[in-house]
Amino acid sequence: MTQVDLEDINTRLVSRFGSEAEGWLAGVPALAARLASRWDFELGELFDSGASSVVLRCRWSDGTPAVLKLSPDGALLTKQIEMLRVFAPTGRVPAVLAADADAGAMVLEEILPGTAAEDLPADSLPGRWGELLTALHAMTPPADWPWTLRGRFEESFERIGRRLAEPAINARISQATWRRAIDRCETLLSTQDPVVLLHGDLHLGNVLDGGASRGLVAIDPKACVGDPCFDAVDYVVEGAWHEGVEARCRVVADACGLDGDRLYAWSRVVAPMFVIAHLTYGGPERALDELLALTS
Template sequence: MDTDSVTTRLVRRFGPQVAGWCSDLPETVVRLTSRWGLSLGDSLPDGGSSVALRCQWPDGTPAVLKLSPDRALLGEQAGMLAWFAASGRVPSVLAVDEEAGAMVLEEIVPGTPAEDLPAASLPGQWSALLAALHGVPPPLQPTRVLRERCEEAFARVGRRLSEPAISARIDVTAWDRAIQRCEWLLDTEVTTVLLHGDLHLGNVLDGGAERGLMAIDPKACVGDPCFDAVDYVVAGAGSEGVETRCARVAAACGLDGDRLHAWSQVIAPFAAVAHLGSGGEEPVIDELLAMIR
């Protein structure tokens, strides 16, 4: 684990106040490994707000030690995974330490990210995943609604509009247009379900023939079922095209195609910001920017 790169990444996400948590990370890992009897393996690909290390539970179960300076969110995620457990489409939680910002999860095997699976079969598999996740009733205790999730995302990502590479291509008018589209969709919700809330292709893994697609890292909320398909749709930019993928996914998943397309126009600027900030491919950026207009 490269502590310097972890610190750089997490400070960029959370601010300089997390630097102390990052400097304590090696000691935290040693302490938790000893307490839970874990055998540590290699690091897994970086998440947006966490660190993940492959490990083995004392009984030999392949597992993942996940740590985050956002202790509250990590504790919430453990609860969210428990909500979705009945679906059979999320990993089991083996241990949690909310104070440390850590939990141990069952490792999904083989764990191939959805973006690396055969494209032709993915709409059908996504349909089965959504049916399982959305079939879980919302918890009795209060949970977030999609409006709150969207407001947080627009506020957080909107701060990046001042970055030169982004401000040169996306202005405040375009960003406000996306906000207005989002508000209209939220105001016209008819059907609502318990959403995963962050179901992009990196958060969906292959669980093998028996389990199918598996979802990780939920940001659960209640809202429009189209929201859990829109990141997959927008990821079609620069390849088969967002409109073509939208039609395929809506048909496979039994979703309202017009609403799914409208949600893709809301999410397109988020994807554009990510690609512009990381030097993404120009054909992808061009298609996303055309959707914003």
């Protein structure tokens, strides 16, 4: 890893886990080397890493390309392994090739060609998204599955809502706007029927091209039980950067066999969160204007 890579990863991990993540990150090269020896793979370059992990390419001894995922949060990794395995029969998530939750490590197959959904031809995506949802939502939730869409939103509203204290955020998203989103969410949660096992974090960056024979593959599930529309809402709201949310909602609802009115209602629930992300990371003003209109 280069110094620039390390600085970026360090910033994200410290933001998520606190200053103790710096010590953990310093030990990553030695940990990765031990696992390579133990599991008989060859380490490669740094792969796209999220806010809670370090990901490295690797190659199994038989030549199989894979990725090594390391996290300072062993409990989180254990949950991720469980979620990947519950969707494994669909073939629409990466296979877990090896795992050691105590070490905060797992090896996953590398999805090839691996093109992110946001870089695929836009006109082909709604139909392929529908096929992906059909496969994922066909899985029967385990009887004792502890995670629900309600719990997912309770955590999100609490965590993201803290950012309303920031002046730049509060100037665009008021407490009243946030409360309105919570009330809209409650209305939808109280009328969920049917409910399915959701991926739970199905945005365009979490969906990869698995090739013609496999179709789209979803990574990093936050599997929970809830309204099937939720697994299409991020894709719909990202239409604010392109053809518009309402136009995309109609196309996606038809392609995925979803209730278009509910899907649009969910877009109004998550719109304030998208506004906060837009204000944090930037983007075209027209997208911000449409997102703000959705929150009203």
